[in-house]
Amino acid sequence: MRYPIRPVDETEWESFGQVLGEGFGWTPHPQQSARYKAETEFDRTLAAFDGDVMAGVTGVLSLTMTVPGGQLPVAGVTSVAVLPSHRRRGVLSALMHRQLSDIRERGECVAALYASEAVIYGRYGYGRASSELSFRIDKHASAFVRNAPADPSLRLRVARPADVRSELEKLFAQVVTERPGRYERKPQTWDIVLADEEFDQNGNGSLRTVLAEDDGGVRGYAMFRVKQSWDANGVPAGELKLYELEAADPAAYALLWRNVLDRDLISRVEARNRPVDDPLIALLADQRQLRANWADELWVRLVELDRALASRAYSAAVDVVIEVEDEVCPWNTGRWRLTADRRGAECKPVDEQPDMTVPMSALGSAYLGDGVLTESLAAGLLREHSPGSVRALATAMSWSPKPWAGLTF
Ligand SMILES: CC(C)(COP(=O)(O)OP(=O)(O)OC[C@H]1O[C@@H](n2cnc3c(N)ncnc32)[C@H](O)[C@@H]1OP(=O)(O)O)[C@@H](O)C(=O)NCCC(=O)NCCS
Structure with a gap:
């Protein structure tokens, strides 16, 4: 074999991370790197070597993913990169072949991944299996239809995400089975989702949450950052960047959206990676105001078709x-x-x-x-x-x- 392939162990994290950093042109903060290391399943990593040089890497996260009618163990392919000095020599192909046969041996019949570029994975039998919308809505154009649901027993609670982590986790575990493609989150994944150091904020302020609840408990949450600004005339022009909005029922869902859309000093909400059938689309009175971009999301490979x-x-x-x-x-x-x-x-x-x-x-x-x-x-x-x-x-x-x-x- 031209580039021998084997898993790496924890002591090789630095080289593994360096291949990812060079491949993606990304320099993570040491704390970010430590979070990804904590999430890495080292026995499921693979690296291809050119002599002593680690030239290409990949890994798998053992996911429990919702599929139509239930949940399945799914191989979540991640951390794919080849050193710029070794690209287009078949390193990725060798890694992908080995990885798929390892996944089969492990007993998972489905693999899934997010692709950095849509042209890469079709050749290995992956197909575009879900799509996402990113959109922005101007506050003044965000009215709901008249029959939007409302439940007077619901109330809102503003909280720091880290303080309500267990409530977020509980609500998320409740909704995760409702839609194919969603996957259960391990504590290490929540650490990444809730990370809120200055370098996580990208100039968009700290992570905030609002919970929708009644006497029975939490029924939904929104998680976001707010980028404050005023225009040259002193008119508030803040932007709310929505990261997650999850709800167990339509009334909680509508209330949370209304809350993020109606905030004072905010003129626009930007949401990334939302489902293409987001119920918000049906709630908006003027759906043209959802300025959306479409993109492919998950790519899925049947490892054992039957x-x-x-x-x-x-x-x-x-x-x-x-x-x-x-x-x-x-x-x-x-x-x-x-x-x-x-x-x-x-x-x-x-x-x-x-x-x-x-x-x-x-x-x-x-x-x-x-x-x-x-x-x-x-x-x-x-x-x-x-x-x-x-x-x-x-x-x-x-x-x-x-x-x-x-x-x-
Ligand atoms: C994408 C990447 C891993 C490909 O690695 P590689 O070792 O160069 O890939 P291979 O040499 O095995 O290529 C196999 C085939 O895929 C094609 N291919 C690979 N990456 C491609 C890309 N980004 N765009 C178009 N074609 C690509 C190759 O041309 C080759 O085609 P062929 O079989 O017809 O000759 C590498 O370019 C990389 O690290 N990119 C930056 C990080 C990244 O995007 N990682 C993927 C994260 S999901």
Whole structure:
């Protein structure tokens, strides 16, 4: 092997971090680096070596991710970088091949990642599986529809995030199962989410929270920073940068949004990484005021196609034979009969005529419920042999709410 690959241990963190720093052009504060080190599962790291030089790295976080109908152990691929001196020599490809076979050996049937660039991971069988919106709304244009929900038993509580951490964690654990793509947070991840040193703030002020609660407890929270400013005429022009807004029910959700949109001295709210079916869109009276940008979010790879397809629920009954060719994970190559209905799903190898021939990345794209198979068909990226079979599979695999992870890993 040209670049031998092995996991690294804690004593090699500095070199591992240096490859990431050089690859991304990023210089973390030592405390930031320590947080990422605490989150790193060293037995799941991999590094490729050129002699003594660590030339490329990657890692996996062991996630528990919501999929349609339940939760699954999912390999969260992270920390991918190759030294600029070693790029485009196949280092990433070697790491990806080794990593996928390690993931299979570990027993996870699905891998997911956030891609720094959308062109990188399709070649390894990952498909764009969820999308996100970033948007900004001017306060004066943020009125809600008249029938927006309101619950008089709800009240708001302003708090420092660190002081209410356990309440945030509890509420988050409650909502995490409601949407495919969301994943449980370990304490180390919360340490990163709530980090609020000056270098975490990026000039946007300290992290703030407001909780929505009733006598039964917390029903939602918003987490944000406020960038104060006044324009040349002395008119308040503050910006509220929203990081998270989670709620267990629509009334708490509406109240929290109203609160962040209505704050004094704020003229605009900016929210990054929100779901594409964010209920806020339905709440706004004038939806054109949501100035949004779309981007891909999670990329998903079915590591063991049969186990993965049998491990989720389906929106409609389906019975199709899928043919795939998988050069990266050759154990998936073949024809598979997927039979699913509301009671469960089965996926077995067969020797029958296929209804469709699809790339692995298309199945990864559809896995969390984004319903993209018909788009792929229309784009000519799948081959349908039995008319209507792709639509039937797309309908069965689609899910509501739409997939969204909400926090980059
Ligand atoms: C992205 C990165 C890891 C690729 O590593 P690499 O070792 O150069 O990749 P490889 O040489 O194995 O490339 C394999 C293939 O992917 C292509 N490829 C890799 N990165 C690409 C990119 N950013 N844009 C376009 N194509 C890319 C290569 O051209 C090659 O194509 P080929 O098989 O048709 O020849 C590396 O460029 C890097 O560290 N980038 C900065 C950090 C980063 O973005 N990391 C990913 C985080 S999600």
